[in-house]
Amino acid sequence: xxxxxxxxxxxxxxxxxxxxxxxxxFKPVVFDNLSSGHRDAAxxxxxxxxxxxxxxxxxxxxxxxGFSAVLHFASLIQVGESFVDPRKYxxxxxxxxxxxxxxxxxAGVRVFIFSSSAAVYGLPRETPIRExxxxxxxxxxxxxxxxxxxxxxxxxxxxxxKHVSLRYFNAAGADPDGELGERxxxxxxxxxxxxxxxxxxxxxxxxxxxxxxxxxxxxxxxxIHVTDLASAHVLxxxxxxDGGSSEVINLGTNRGYSVREVIAAAEKATGRxxxxxxxxxxxxxxxxxxxxxxxxxxxLGWRLRFSDLGTILETAWAWHLKxxxxxxxxxxxxxxx
Ligand code: UFG
Numbered sequence: 272x273x274x275x276x277x278x279x280x281x282x283x284x285x286x287x288x289x290x291x292x293x294x295x296x297f298k299p300v301v302f303d304n305l306s307s308g309h310r311d312a313a314x315x316x317x318x319x320x321x322x323x324x325x326x327x328x329x330x331x332x333x334x335x336x337g338f339s340a341v342l343h344f345a346s347l348i349q350v351g352e353s354f355v356d357p358r359k360y361x362x363x364x365x366x367x368x369x370x371x372x373x374x375x376x377x378a379g380v381r382v383f384i385f386s387s388s389a390a391v392y393g394l395p396r397e398t399p400i401r402e403x404x405x406x407x408x409x410x411x412x413x414x415x416x417x418x419x420x421x422x423x424x425x426x427x428x429x430x431x432x433k434h435v436s437l438r439y440f441n442a443a444g445a446d447p448d449g450e451l452g453e454r455x456x457x458x459x460x461x462x463x464x465x466x467x468x469x470x471x472x473x474x475x476x477x478x479x480x481x482x483x484x485x486x487x488x489x490x491x492x493x494x495i496h497v498t499d500l501a502s503a504h505v506l507x508x509x510x511x512x513d514g515g516s517s518e519v520i521n522l523g524t525n526r527g528y529s530v531r532e533v534i535a536a537a538e539k540a541t542g543r544x545x546x547x548x549x550x551x552x553x554x555x556x557x558x559x560x561x562x563x564x565x566x567x568x569x570x571l572g573w574r575l576r577f578s579d580l581g582t583i584l585e586t587a588w589a590w591h592l593k594x595x596x597x598x599x600x601x602x603x604x605x606x607x608x
Contacts, residue, residue, distance in 0.1 A: 274298045275508065276338045276380075278323060278371055279345030280316065281308025283453045284386065284442055284500055288342065289316050290451065291501040297508070300336065302329070303345065309454055323367035326374065333378035340382035340508055341375050343368065346415075349459055350390065353412035354554060364415035372422065376430055382511045383423065383434040384504055389493075389523070389560050391417040391438060398527075399563040402438070402519050409555045420519065427517045435507040440493040440523030440562045442500055444583035445590035452590030453497075462494070462584065465534055466591045469543040476545055478530050480552030483559075489530035491559040493523040496577035496586070506571040518570055523562020524578045533580070540584035 275292065279285040280301030285308070292299040293316065301313040304322040321328050323345055333341075346364050347353070353360040368385075375383060390413030391406045408414045419436075426432040443462045445452030453463050468476040481488040503522050511517075528536070534545050567573040577586070 272296060272298045273339040273512070274300060274337055275340045275342060276300055276302055276333065276336065277316075277342045277344065278302045278367075279308065279343065279386075281305060281310065281312045281318065282344055283455065284439070284497055285342075285344035286312035286314065286451050287446055287497045288344070288501040288504045290314055290446065291498070291505050292508075295505045297505075300338070302332065307455065312451060314450065323370050324363070326370040329370055330374045330377060333374040333380060336378075338378070338380055339512060340384065341371060341380055342384040342504060342508070343371055344386045346386060348412065350410050350412045350555060351459065351553065353410050357411040360411045360415050364412075365418060368419045368422070372426060372432070376426070376432065381430075381432055382508070383432055384507050384511070385419060385423060385434060385436045387420055387436040387438045387519070388413060388416045389438055389440045389521070389562065391420065392560075394557045395560065398559050398561040399525050400521065400561060401563040402521055402566055423517070433511045433515070434517045435511060436519045437500075437503060437507060438519065438521045438562075439500060440495050440521065440560060442497050443494045443587065444496040444498070444577060445586040447498060447577060447586050449589055449593060452587065452594065454594065461492070461530060461533060462537070462587050463591070465537045465545055466541065466584075466588055468547065469537055469541045469545045470591060470595060471543070472595075476534070476547040477550040478534075478547050479550050480556060481549045482552070485529055485558055487529050487531045490556055491527040491529050491561065493525070493527050493561045494533070494578070494580060494583055495523050496575075496583050499575050499578050502576070503567060503571060503573050506573055510571060520567050520570060521562040521564060522567060523564055524575060525562055525564045527559060527561045528580055536580045537584050537588075540581060541588050
């Protein structure tokens with residue numbers, strides 16, 4: 272059974288991928304500092320609590336661990352915060368990645384899967400976006416992702432580090448078995464915020480921007496179910512372990528929905544009304560982000576299973592109900608988030 276290190280494996284996308292890795296017969300070991308991940312999200316996988324900013328710890332772990340590959344999910348992800356505190360993003364996202372890559376090289380591990388983002392494209396010149404679209408990130412978060420992709424290319428050329436950079440579009444939804452879901456604090460993403468408002472927790476959904484050049488004036492995004500994202504990691508890993516070449520691959524559906532369309536679909540999925548109000552645009556939000564998925568299908572043999580908007584919303588809603596029910600139970604609190 273191949274052992275793989277999953278940095279950030281207790282987070283949203285990482286934890287769903289750990290589940291798919293186990294299902295596919297791998298032995299994932301989760302490495303996470305639990306700053307935004309959750310202890311219980313590691314599922315039945317071994318969890319090593321530690322920080323990627325500690326190069327000695329990660330160096331020892333990789334040298335002694337007998338790992339065949341590294342998957343790197345650990346990252347700060349808030350675009351807005353990255354404008355306000357770019358130092359945090361450069362220091363954190365770059366340093367952690369360089370430490371992890373260095374440790375992998377020192378330990379002779381030459382297979383690496385990297386969580387990149389559609390944010391590397393910036394304001395797209397054409398959609399759907401193909402992988403050869405020029406990179407021009409418009410926020411520090413996206414710039415850290417583009418920089419790490421470049422480091423990976425250089426390390427491949429010099430040291431033979433085989434890697435796949437997976438550029439996620441909008442990850443959404445929850446584990447169809449109801450075991451895992453999205454738990455960001457604070458939550459900035461559209462779908463969980465829509466569902467919170469639908470649940471009647473007192474929040475009003477802000478619709479950020481109603482004057483975009485789209486059919487209804489709100490921004491269009493390509494929502495991809497987190498379990499479909501997870502299965503792409505397993506395919507990418509197998510490809511590299513079988514000797515495949517390094518690649519950069521979009522993970523999206525090639526189908527976009529506006530904020531208003533998401534709200535309407537959420538009202539249908541939940542049977543509740545979503546209280547909302549129009550607000551100004553958020554800084555740096557592109558009007559439309561839409562992935563070409565042709566390469567993921569061709570190179571990885573990837574097929575979408577859960578990414579229609581109805582399934583995304585139903586699984587996210589089931590998770591929301593489970594989570595909020597647990598919080599309300601006596602002693603439920605926020606412990607073990
Ligand atoms: N939105 C709202 N109200 C909210 C939250 C979001 O109207 O309360 C809007 C946003 O303005 C955007 C759309 O809903 O138009 C989706 O917003 P998200 O925050 O859910 O996702 P983003 O597209 O902004 O961000 C995602 C990833 C980032 C990544 C970015 C660019 O979460 O990590 O795509 O690729 F950087």
